[in-house]
Amino acid sequence: GYRSRAAYKFLEIDAKDRLLRPGMRVLDLGAAPGGWSQVLAAGVGSRGQVIALDLLPMDPVPGVVFIQGDFTEDEPLERIHAALNGEFVDLVLSDMAPNISGMRAVDQPRSVHLCELALDLATRVLQSGGHLVIKAFHGEGFDQLVRELRRCFERVVTRKPDASRANSRETYLVATGFRSACRSPVR
Numbered sequence: 001g002y003r004s005r006a007a008y009k010f011l012e013i014d015a016k017d018r019l020l021r022p023g024m025r026v027l028d029l030g031a032a033p034g035g036w037s038q039v040l041a042a043g044v045g046s047r048g049q050v051i052a053l054d055l056l057p058m059d060p061v062p063g064v065v066f067i068q069g070d071f072t073e074d075e076p077l078e079r080i081h082a083a084l085n086g087e088f089v090d091l092v093l094s095d096m097a098p099n100i101s102g103m104r105a106v107d108q109p110r111s112v113h114l115c116e117l118a119l120d121l122a123t124r125v126l127q128s129g130g131h132l133v134i135k136a137f138h139g140e141g142f143d144q145l146v147r148e149l150r151r152c153f154e155r156v157v158t159r160k161p162d163a164s165r166a167n168s169r170e171t172y173l174v175a176t177g178f179r180s181a182c183r184s185p186v187r
């Protein structure tokens with residue numbers, strides 16, 4: 001079994017978009033309690049690498065390097081770069097969501113900000129041709145985010161897994177084929 005229902009969302013996405021391959025190096029942002037990490041570790045196998053990050057602690061997942069920290073701060077980013085040791089990654093995933101205050105004027109910009117940060121990191125660490133999956137919420141800033149993704153990736157699709165139906169505004173953006181012309185330097 002999996003630790004979270006979220007695992008089934010990623011399984012649905014991967015069944016459609018066939019992102020995971022043995023031997024891949026993967027970054028899992030907003031990983032706790034670890035459902036996606038479990039699926040990822042199994043998919044990349046012993047030759048692969050999974051680096052996971054969350055604000056909250058996470059029980060160890062075999063084969064996963066876990067970093068606890070706030071993705072909006074510099075220190076956890078530095079630890080991600082240190083763990084990568086100069087290697088590019090094949091797949092960046094973000095299931096991060098801000099703590100919901102219930103006020104859309106507060107929650108929507110926070111959520112867009114997390115997406116922008118995930119895209120920014122992806123442009124520094126993704127292999128040419130690599131992929132990015134991010135959870136985004138419909139609302140202000142969503143269309144702009146999709147435009148930025150289209151600039152940096154060959155193909156961008158939105159996915160609404162059945163396991164995600166209960167949350168009407170939540171959507172996953174699946175961007176494949178990273179264009180290396182879009183790459184930013186590691187800071």
Ligand code: SAM
Nearest residue numbers: 004006030032033034035036055070071095096
């Ligand atoms: N994909 C996970 C799984 O399969 O178990 C579920 C992720 S849960 C929906 C969203 C996670 O994003 C939470 O664990 C939360 O702590 C994390 N998160 C939100 N903001 C964050 C931030 N600024 N830095 C790191 N993690 C963050």
